[in-house]
Amino acid sequence: MQFTFTDEQEEFRLIVRRFMDDKSPRTEVRKLMDSEQGYDAAVWKQLSEGLGLPGIHIPEAYGGQGFGFVELCIVLEEMGRALLCAPFFSATALAATSIIHAGTEEQKLALLPGIASGQTLATLALSEANRDWLPCNTETSATPSDNNSGDNSDDNYLLNGEKSYVVDGHIADLLIVVARTPGTAGDEGLSLFTVPSDAPGLQRRLLKSLDPTRKLAHIEFKQTPATLLGELNRGGDTLPPILDLAAVALASEMVGGAQMMLESALDYAQLRMQFGRLIGSFQVIKHKCADMLLDVELAKSTAYYAASAAADGAPDLPTVASLSKAYASDTYMKSAAECLQIHGGIGFTWENDTHLYFKRAKSSEVFLGDANYHRDQVVLRWENQA
Amino acid sequence: MSEQTVESTEQSLRTDVRTWVEANWNPDASLLEWRNKLIDSGWGCSSWPEEWHGRGLSIGLSEAVDDELRKAGAVGVAKAGARMLAAATILEHGDDFHKDKFLRHLLTGEDTWCQLFSEPGSGSDLAGLTTRADFDGENWVLNGQKVWTTSAHHAQYGIVLARTNWDVPKHQGITYFLMNMEQAGVEVRPLQQMNGHASFNEIFFTDAKIAPELMLGEEGKGWKVAMTTLAHERRLVDGIRSWGRGAKGQGRIYDELKAEIANVMEPYKWYPQRAGRVDLLIERAKATGKYDDPAVRQSIAKVLMMAKAAEWTGRRVKAAQALGRPPGPEGSLGKLAGSQVARLAAQAHTLIAGHDAMLTEEDGALNGIISEVLISTPAESIAGGTDEIQRNIIAERSLGLPKEPRTDVDRPFRDVPRNTVS
Ligand SMILES: Cc1cc2nc3c(=O)[nH]c(=O)nc-3n(C[C@H](O)[C@H](O)[C@H](O)COP(=O)(O)OP(=O)(O)OC[C@H]3O[C@@H](n4cnc5c(N)ncnc54)[C@H](O)[C@@H]3O)c2cc1C
Numbered sequence: 001m002q003f004t005f006t007d008e009q010e011e012f013r014l015i016v017r018r019f020m021d022d023k024s025p026r027t028e029v030r031k032l033m034d035s036e037q038g039y040d041a042a043v044w045k046q047l048s049e050g051l052g053l054p055g056i057h058i059p060e061a062y063g064g065q066g067f068g069f070v071e072l073c074i075v076l077e078e079m080g081r082a083l084l085c086a087p088f089f090s091a092t093a094l095a096a097t098s099i100i101h102a103g104t105e106e107q108k109l110a111l112l113p114g115i116a117s118g119q120t121l122a123t124l125a126l127s128e129a130n131r132d133w134l135p136c137n138t139e140t141s142a143t144p145s146d147n148n149s150g151d152n153s154d155d156n157y158l159l160n161g162e163k164s165y166v167v168d169g170h171i172a173d174l175l176i177v178v179a180r181t182p183g184t185a186g187d188e189g190l191s192l193f194t195v196p197s198d199a200p201g202l203q204r205r206l207l208k209s210l211d212p213t214r215k216l217a218h219i220e221f222k223q224t225p226a227t228l229l230g231e232l233n234r235g236g237d238t239l240p241p242i243l244d245l246a247a248v249a250l251a252s253e254m255v256g257g258a259q260m261m262l263e264s265a266l267d268y269a270q271l272r273m274q275f276g277r278l279i280g281s282f283q284v285i286k287h288k289c290a291d292m293l294l295d296v297e298l299a300k301s302t303a304y305y306a307a308s309a310a311a312d313g314a315p316d317l318p319t320v321a322s323l324s325k326a327y328a329s330d331t332y333m334k335s336a337a338e339c340l341q342i343h344g345g346i347g348f349t350w351e352n353d354t355h356l357y358f359k360r361a362k363s364s365e366v367f368l369g370d371a372n373y374h375r376d377q378v379v380l381r382w383e384n385q386a
Numbered sequence: 387m388s389e390q391t392v393e394s395t396e397q398s399l400r401t402d403v404r405t406w407v408e409a410n411w412n413p414d415a416s417l418l419e420w421r422n423k424l425i426d427s428g429w430g431c432s433s434w435p436e437e438w439h440g441r442g443l444s445i446g447l448s449e450a451v452d453d454e455l456r457k458a459g460a461v462g463v464a465k466a467g468a469r470m471l472a473a474a475t476i477l478e479h480g481d482d483f484h485k486d487k488f489l490r491h492l493l494t495g496e497d498t499w500c501q502l503f504s505e506p507g508s509g510s511d512l513a514g515l516t517t518r519a520d521f522d523g524e525n526w527v528l529n530g531q532k533v534w535t536t537s538a539h540h541a542q543y544g545i546v547l548a549r550t551n552w553d554v555p556k557h558q559g560i561t562y563f564l565m566n567m568e569q570a571g572v573e574v575r576p577l578q579q580m581n582g583h584a585s586f587n588e589i590f591f592t593d594a595k596i597a598p599e600l601m602l603g604e605e606g607k608g609w610k611v612a613m614t615t616l617a618h619e620r621r622l623v624d625g626i627r628s629w630g631r632g633a634k635g636q637g638r639i640y641d642e643l644k645a646e647i648a649n650v651m652e653p654y655k656w657y658p659q660r661a662g663r664v665d666l667l668i669e670r671a672k673a674t675g676k677y678d679d680p681a682v683r684q685s686i687a688k689v690l691m692m693a694k695a696a697e698w699t700g701r702r703v704k705a706a707q708a709l710g711r712p713p714g715p716e717g718s719l720g721k722l723a724g725s726q727v728a729r730l731a732a733q734a735h736t737l738i739a740g741h742d743a744m745l746t747e748e749d750g751a752l753n754g755i756i757s758e759v760l761i762s763t764p765a766e767s768i769a770g771g772t773d774e775i776q777r778n779i780i781a782e783r784s785l786g787l788p789k790e791p792r793t794d795v796d797r798p799f800r801d802v803p804r805n806t807v808s
C-alpha cells in the first residue's frame with residue numbers, strides 16, 4: 001500500500017497542474033459549459049498528444065502510457081480542481097477501464113489505442129432513467145440478430161432500450177452499453193456491448209444537466225446493431241470491479257474540487273473585511289476553515305488509499321472504493337457549501353465561481369451512487385477489509 | 387386584557403368589517419378606485435394610526451380584519467415588497483409632508499418602492515456603508531453602489547442609507563433618505579444568481595439628486611431610522627406569502643390584481659424552493675419509490691420534525707405577543723431554524739431524487755422544481771443576515787453573553803480599515 005506519492009508522481013502532478021492552470025482557467029470553463037459540445041478540441045488534442053493523458057492507465061501494449069491507477073487518480077484530482085471541461089472521465093475512467101476489464105485480447109488491441117491517443121471519444125452507458133447504478137436494474141435487451149452465425153456469436157446483436165445520464169454520450173464515438181439477454185433477471189444475463197454512435201436505430205439527446213461542466217445524454221436504441229464486448233452473460237462478474245474503479249476515479253476528481261473550495265474560502269477569508277477586520281479573524285470563520293481542512297484531508301487519504309488499492313488490485317478494493325466515494329460525496333458537498341457561506345451574498349451570484357463547484361459537487365454526490373448507498377456497501381463489504 | 391375580552395372585541399370587529407365589505411365591495415370597480423375607498427375606510431391597513439389611513443388596531447386584530455376581507459373575496463391594499471418597509475419607517479420617523487406625499491400612493495400600488503441598504507463592501511456590517519451623500523447647497527448628491535435590490539428596475543422610489551459624515555464613528559455619520567429612482571444619476575443593472583434567476587439589481591449612483599426635504603429623521607441619525615426598517619423585514623416575508631391569495635375571482639378588479647401580482651411576484655417565484663419545499667418530501671419519496679428506504683425516511687423525518695418544531699415555536703411567539711407578554715429568547719430563532727430546515731430539506735431531496743439530482747429544468751425532477759431547491763437553498767443562510775450573524779445576535783442579545791470586542795466603532799469612520807471594492 002502506497003501512503004505517499006513518489007517524487008516522479010509529484011513531478012507529474014505539477015506538470016498536469018500547470019497544464020490545467022494554463023488551459024482550463026475559469027473563463028474557459030464558463031465558455032465551454034455554455035457550449036453544446038462541452039469541450040475544446042484543441043485543448044483535448046494537446047492533452048492527448050502532448051501529455052498522453054487519455055492513455056495514462058492503458059497498458060503500453062494497447063497504445064497507452066502504461067501507468068497505473070495512482071497516476072490516473074492524480075490526473076483526475078487535478079482535473080477536478082480545475083473543473084476541466086473535457087471528455088476524460090467518460091473515455092478514460094469509464095470506457096477504457098471497462099474494455100481493459102471486460103474485453104478480449106483482440107478487442108483491447110482494436111479499441112484501446114484509439115482511446116489512448118484521444119482520437120476515439122468513448123463512454124459507458126449503464127444507468128437507465130429513474131434507476132440507480134446497479135447493473136441488475138438493466139432493462140435494455142440484447143437479442144442475437146439473424147445474421148449472427150452460431151459459432152462466431154460475438155458480433156451481432158440488436159439492442160433495444162434506453163440509457164440515461166450517459167456522461168458525454170452526446171459526443172462519444174463509441175458507446176459501451178450494458179444490456180441483458182431476454183428472459184434473464186438480476187445479475188444474470190448481463191453483458192457489455194460496443195456500439196458506434198452512428199449505428200442505425202440509435203438516437204441521442206443532450207440532457208439539461210445541473211452541472212453544466214459535465215454533459216449528460218439520453219440514448220435510445222431501437223434494433224441497434226451491437227458487438228459483444230468480452231463474453232456473453234458475464235456482466236454480473238465484470239461490472240462490479242469496473243464500477244469500483246470508476247468510484248475510486250470519481251472520488252479522486254471530487255477531492256480535487258473540495259481542495260479548491262478550501263483554498264478559495266481561505267483566500268476570501270483573508271481578503272474580505274467586515275466590521276473593520278478580515279472575516280478570517282472571526283473565530284467562527286477560522287473554525288469553519290479548520291473543519292474544512294479536516295474533512296478535505298481525510299477525504300484525500302481515503303481517495304489516495306483507494307487509488308493505491310486499485311493499482312495493486314488489493315482484495316479490499318470493493319470496500320475502500322465505496323468508502324472513498326462516500327467520503328468524497330459528503331466532503332465535496334460540505335466544502336462547497338461552506339465556501340459559498342464564507343463568501344456571503346457574492347457566493348450566491350452567477351458571477352462568482354463557487355457555484356460552478358457547488359453544482360459539480362451536487363452532481364458528483366449522486367453520480368455512481370450517493371453516500372447513503374456507498375456507506376451501506378462499506379459495511380456489507382467490510383469482511384474483505386484487510 | 388383577558389383572553390375573553392380579546393375574543394369578544396375580535397368578534398364585533400369582524401362583524402363591522404363584514405358589514406362594510408358587503409356594502410362596498412364591487413369586483414367590477416378598478417383596482418385603484420377600490421383601494422382608495424378601502425384606504426379611506428381605514429380597513430385597508432387597520433394597524434396604522436387613525437389619522438393616516440388606519441384604525442390604530444393591534445397587529446393581532448388587524449390580522450383578523452385582513453382575514454375578513456379575504457373571506458369576502460375582497461382585494462386588499464398593496465402590501466408586498468419594500469413598500470411596507472418604507473411605509474413603516476415613514477410612519478414612525480416621517481413628518482406630515484412625507485406621510486402625505488407617499489403613504490396613499492404606496493398603498494394603492496401606484497408607487498413601487500425598493501430598499502437600498504446592502505453594498506458590495508458592506509453586507510453583514512451594514513453600518514460600514516460607503517455610498518456618500520454631499521450637500522451642494524441645493525440638493526444632496528449621491529455617489530456609490532448598492533446591491534441586492536429587489537424591484538429597483540420598476541421602482542419609483544427608494545429608501546436609501548448614505549454616509550454624510552466621515553469624521554465621526556460609523557453609526558453616527560449615516561443619513562436616511564427617501565429618493566426618486568427615476569432620474570439620470572441612477573443606473574440599475576440586473577444581478578444574476580447561481581440559480582439563473584435575476585431577482586435583484588445592482589444600483590450605481592452618479593451624482594444622483596435628493597431634495598433636502600426627503601431626508602427621513604435627522605442628518606447623521608439614519609442608523610436609528612434604519613433599525614425601524616430592519617425590524618419590519620421579517621413581516622415583509624409573510625406579506626409576500628399572503629400576497630397571491632385572494633386573486634381568484636371574476637371581474638375587472640381581479641384581472642388588474644393578477645397583472646399586479648405577476649409583476650410584483652416575479653422576483654420571488656423561486657422563494658418557496660429556497661426554503662426547501664418540505665411540503666414535497668413525502669410525495670416525492672412515494673413517487674420515486676425511495677419511501678421504502680429506511681435511511682431516506684430517517685432523513686425526511688429529521689426535516690419534517692424540525693420544520694414542525696420551528697413552526698410551533700413561531701406560533702408560541704405569536705400567541706404570547708397577542709397577549710401582550712414580553713418577547714422571550716425563542717423569538718430570535720426563526721431565521722436560524724429556517725436555514726437549517728432548508729439545508730436538511732435539500733439533502734433529503736437529493737437522496738429522494740437519486741440520479742435525477744444531476745438534471746435540471748425540464749429534464750429534472752418535477753420539471754426542475756427539485757433542482758431549483760438544490761441550488762437555491764444556500765441563499766437561506768445568507769439573505770437577510772447570515773447564520774453566523776444570527777448566532778452572534780442570539781448569543782449576545784438573547785443569551786446575554788459578553789460582546790465581541792470591537793475596533794471599528796471607537797474612531798472616525800475615515801480611519802476604519804475597509805474593503806477596497808467600493
Ligand atoms: C438571495 C439574497 C437576497 C438578498 N436580499 C437582500 C435584500 O433584499 N436587501 C438587502 O439589503 N440585502 C439583501 N441581500 C444581501 C444580504 O443581506 C447580505 O448578503 C448578507 O447580509 C451578508 O453580507 P455580505 O454578502 O456582504 O457577506 P459578508 O458580510 O462579507 O460575510 C462574509 C462571511 O463572513 C461572515 N461574517 C461577517 N461578519 C461576521 C462576524 N462579525 N462574525 C462572524 N462571521 C462574520 C458571514 O457570516 C459570511 O459567512 C440578499 C442576499 C442574498 C444572497
